[in-house]
Amino acid sequence: MEITFTLNGEPRIVEVDPADRLLDTLRYGLGLTGTKEGCGEGECGACTVFLDGLPVNSCLVPSYQARGRAVETVEAIPPGELDALHASGATQCGACTPGVVVTALWVRRNPGLLATHSLRELMAGNLCRCTGYDGIIDGLEAWIREDAP
C-alpha cells in the first residue's frame, strides 16, 4: 500500500507492507538509520520518533498509521543544538542515544511537563545501559536552562 506523510518537514510518498513497522519503513525503506531497534517491543525507547509532535516507539507503530501525519526523526535535529548533551556525557555507546535525544527534545519543547513530572520520570521510557543516566539528566537540565531568560 502507498502512504503519504510528512517526514522531517518534507512530504513523502512510500510503498509499505501492511505489516511493516514505522521503524522498518524509516530504517530499511527510507535509509534513515538514526532510529535504532533496541528491543522491538516498546520497552527500551531506542526507536523513539515524533509522531505529530509526540514521542512514540516506532517499533509499535504500523507504518500505515503515519498516513497524513508528521513524523520527525533524530536526523531532523540540528547538531548545533546538542552541545549541552555532548558536554555532559549523555552518550556513550550511542545505541540508545537517538531515542534519548528525541525524548529529551520533547521535554525541552514542552517545559510545562516539568510542573507535574520530574525529569527522571519523563525520561524513564528510554533505557540506557552505559551512562547510569546522570550524563543524560545533567545534559537535559543544561539544555533546558539554555532557554531560560
Next chain:
Amino acid sequence: MKRVEGLSKLTGRELYVDDLAVDDVLWGGTVRSPAARGRIREVRFGSGVDWSEFVVVDHRDIPGSNAVFLIEDDQPVLASDRVRHLHEPVALLAHPSRHAVRRALREVEVVIDQEPPHLDYRLEAAPDRIQYGNDNILKHLRIEKGHVERALAESPVVVEGVYETGAQEHVYLEPQGMLAWEEDGVITVTGSMQCPYYVVDAFRFALEREKDRIRIIQAATGGGFGGKEEYPSGMALHAALLALKASRPVKLIYDRSEDMAVTTKRHPSRVTHRTGVDRDGRLLVQDIEVLLDGGAYVTLSPVVLSRAIIHAGGPYQCDNVRIDGRAMLTNSPPFGAFRGFGAPQTQFAVERHMDRIAGRLGIDPVELRRTNLIDAGGSTATGQVIDDGVDRVAVMERALELADYSGRRARHAEFNSGSHTRKRGIGLATFFHGAGFTGAGEVYLDSVVHVAGLPDGKVEVRTSNVEMGQGTLTIFTELAAARLGCPPEEVVIAPVDTARVPDSGPTVASRTAMIVGHLVEEACDDLRTRLGLAAGADGDSLKEAITGWHEANPADEPLGQARHVQPPHIDWDEETYRGDAYGAFGWATYVADVEVDLRTFATEVRDFVAVQEVGKVLNETLARGQIQGGVVQALGWALLEECKWRDGAMENAQLTNYMIPTTADVPPIRVEFMEVPYPHGAAGAKGIGELPFDGVAPAVANAVAEAVGCDPDSIPLTPERLMELIER
C-alpha cells in the same frame, strides 16, 4: 575534551552493523537445539518452504576444525552429532528476505534423542550427567597462604556464610550483529565486537585459512560490557560460512529476544566463607570456596574463575588464606565475560560476610574494615605486596564523609523508630579490582601499537582496541596529542580493521586506557625519534617533519611502534598462584542509602556515593560516566535483574520481563576520585571500567540488612526474595 564521536552518536549518524546498506545482501538465521542435551537424530526441513531459495549451512560446510577457538576447542561452531545446551546452533539459513528467514526457521525441526541434562551447578553430577573429564569440573584453581587449618583451630571466633549471586544479561542496547562477504579471496566480516583478533584466531582454526585471507573490521559497537568479548567469534563464523556458501554478503543480526536467550551471561556463583577472627575483629584466617556455573563449554570460565578467586578475600590483610575455586559444567548456554569478570561475585560474598562478622562481634562495620584494610607493605591473598602509595583507609573515610554516614545512620534510627512500614539503612563496601590481564597474561598478549605520520601531516594511531562507549577514541586522541604536543585535531584513530592495525590485544579487563594507552604514548615517542625530533619539539615541527618525510619517501610512511614490556615489579607464578596478580589495583569504597517498603518489599536506593582511587583520571567526564554506568548496571544485578530458567536457558528473554534500571529507579550517583598516579599506566592511569561493578551489590545488601534487620545472602534482592528473607 568532549567525546570524539559524540556528535555523530547524538545525531544518529554513527553507523552500526545493521545500519550498513549492502547491495544484494542475504539475511541469516540460526537453527537451534530445542533440547538441553542429546544426540541429533535428524534435521527436518518442512515441506511448506521452497528450500531452493535458501542457502543452508551445517557442520559439513566448515572447512577446518569444528570449534570456536578460545582457551580450549570444545565448543562446536555448529553442533554435529550432539548438543549440550538449549539453543545451541545446529544449522544456518540465508535468504534475501528477512521475513522469509523468520518463517523458514519455524519450519526446521531438529530431532534430538534426549539425554539427561545437568542443570544445577551446585549439585554433584550423577554419572550419566558427566560430560567433561570425570567430574564436570571445567577448571579447578587454588590459592594458599599461611596455615589455614591451624589458624582456624586457634581462632577465638569463626564466622561462616554461604552467598549466592544470579546470572545477569548484559543488555548492551545494540544486539549482536555481523555482516560477512568474500572479496578477492579474503573473507571479510564487520560487526559489533570487542576483540577483532580473537575473531581472526577463530577463523584461522575453523576456516583453515591464513591470516592474509581473513579481514575483521569492527563496526560501531553499541555497548559490550564483556558480552561482545568471546561471543562474536562464533557468530562471525556463522555469518562467514553463509557468505562463503552463498557467494554473497550475509547479514546476521539477532533481535533482542534471540540475543538474550542465546548469548553469554554473568556466571552464577556460590561462595562459602569460614573466617577466623579475634575479638577485636582482626582477620586471622579466611577459608573460601568459590563455585561458578560455567555452562556447557569451557569458553572463558577458567579465567573468570581466576579473577574471582584472586579477589575473593577482599582488600584485606590476612596471613592465612585458602581459596578453592571450581567452575562447573552445566547444560546451559556458556556463561561468559561480563564487567568485573568474577570479581563482583566473590566480593559480594566477602563484603556481605564482613558485615556478618561485624554483627557477630558487635563491632561497627566501618571499624572492622579499618582494622583489616591492607596497609602499605601488606599483602593480598596471593602474597602480592601492596606498596602503591594509596591510603585505603583515607578512601573509605572520604566516602563516609561524602555520604554523611554517621549523620544518616543517626537519622535513620530515628526515622525507623517512627515508621512501621518503611525502614531506612545505610551500608558500605570496601573493595578493589586488578587492572589488565592476570599475572603473565599481558606478556602472552604481546601487544603492539603503531602510530604513523600521514601525508597531510596528521598522525594516525593504530590499535586493535575498540570504542564501545567507554571512550577509547577520545582517550587515545588525548594521549597522543599530549605526547606529541599537537592539537587533538591532528590525531586520527584508525578504524579497527585487522588489515590495517596491529594486534594490541582485546578490549577487555580494564586494560585499554592503562596498558594500550601507555603503548600509544611510547609509539608516539618512537615516531618522534624516527623523525629526528627532540623530546620537546612542538606540534608544528612534528607536522613539518611528517610532511617532509613523505616528500622525501613517497612510497613509505614514518611509523612509530611500541611493544608491551612487562613492568619489572610484576612477578607471578601461574603454577602456585602466588605473586603479583596485577600490575595495579583500583581501590574503592561505596556507600548506599536505601529505604525498604515493608508492604511491597521494594527497595529504593535513596543515595549512592562512589569514591575510588584509580591512578590519574584521564578525562573527568568519561571517567565519571564509567563509574556511574557501572554502578547503575550493578544496581540492576543487586535488586532487579533475575534470569528465569527453562531447560537451562533464559526464559524471560525480553525487556518486558527482565528489568534493567530506568532513570526513575536510581538516584544520582555521586562520584569522587582520589588520584595516585601509576607509573606504568598511560599518563599515570589505572584501569577503571570494571571496578565500579564490584562494590555495589554488597553495599546495597548491607544497607538493606541494616534497614530491616535481616541478613541477605543472595541477590538479586527482588521484592519476592526480600519478603521471603524477612518472613523466614
